[in-house]
Amino acid sequence: DAKTTQPNSMESNEEEPVHLPCNHSTISGTDYIHWYRQLPSQGPEYVIHGLTSNVNNRMASLAIAEDRKSSTLILHRATLRDAAVYYCILSGGNKLVFGAGTILRVKS
Amino acid sequence: ETGVTQTPRHLVMGMTNKKSLKCEQHLGHNAMYWYKQSAKKPLELMFVYSLEERVENNSVPSRFSPECPNSSHLFLHLHTLQPEDSALYLCASSQLVGGLSYGYTFGSGTRLTVV
Numbered sequence: 210d211a212k213t214t215q216p217n218s219m220e221s222n223e224e225e226p227v228h229l230p231c232n233h234s235t236i237s238g239t240d241y242i243h244w245y246r247q248l249p250s251q252g253p254e255y256v257i258h259g260l261t262s263n264v265n266n267r268m269a270s271l272a273i274a275e276d277r278k279s280s281t282l283i284l285h286r287a288t289l290r291d292a293a294v295y296y297c298i299l300s301g302g303n304k305l306v307f308g309a310g311t312i313l314r315v316k317s
Numbered sequence: 318e319t320g321v322t323q324t325p326r327h328l329v330m331g332m333t334n335k336k337s338l339k340c341e342q343h344l345g346h347n348a349m350y351w352y353k354q355s356a357k358k359p360l361e362l363m364f365v366y367s368l369e370e371r372v373e374n375n376s377v378p379s380r381f382s383p384e385c386p387n388s389s390h391l392f393l394h395l396h397t398l399q400p401e402d403s404a405l406y407l408c409a410s411s412q413l414v415g416g417l418s419y420g421y422t423f424g425s426g427t428r429l430t431v432v
Binding site: 241243245250251252253254255300301302303304305306307308309310 | 321348350352359360362365367372373407409411413416417418420421422423424425426
């Protein structure tokens with residue numbers, strides 16, 4: 210499984226945008242980029258995924274570099290409820306393999 | 318009921334006990350998974366079931382025995398566990414189409430403590 214690299218932790222102020230980076234220099238042509246997040250005491254939940262083009266949904270936006278070796282998850286206005294561990298995962302098959310993720314702290 | 322439901326939410330068991338964790342998905346998915354999350358560690362993929370057939374077993378000790386009787390249900394049978402098996406056990410499901418899985422949905426997990 211292709212590996213991703215994320216910062217261990219990030220901090221944001223409430224109501225401000227957050228940009229969570231992910232490097233995946235060994236991504237293959239068939240790998241999708243998935244983002245999940247895990248709130249305390251819960252299972253992971255889907256945030257967004259993409260292949261080549263930037264993607265938007267009601268939760269977030271995903272910006273994918275032209276060479277696909279990196280991507281950025283964008284939360285447009287962070288709230289306290291967005292405090293979680295955010296996982297960037299590459300998958301082109303039938304499973305998700307999680308790394309350590311980025312702990313996002315949101316300050317009020 | 319919607320999504321992925323896991324029972325029980327919490328379980329305390331002795332090392333000589335036998336217990337089972339249950340997972341049920343109401344999404345019509347055709348693939349199911351067991352993950353283990355120990356304290357301060359990333360989620361570890363344990364088993365993958367596709368169309369009720371086990372397609373992956375990531376070197377999990379035999380004291381963990383999965384069972385998938387149909388596409389909606391997944392069990393994890395536990396026996397003679399060790400204290401280091403204490404963890405959050407998460408079930409997930411997805412829709413597998415042409416070798417690619419979509420829409421992974423996770424349950425809230427079973428918090429297992431082995432004493």
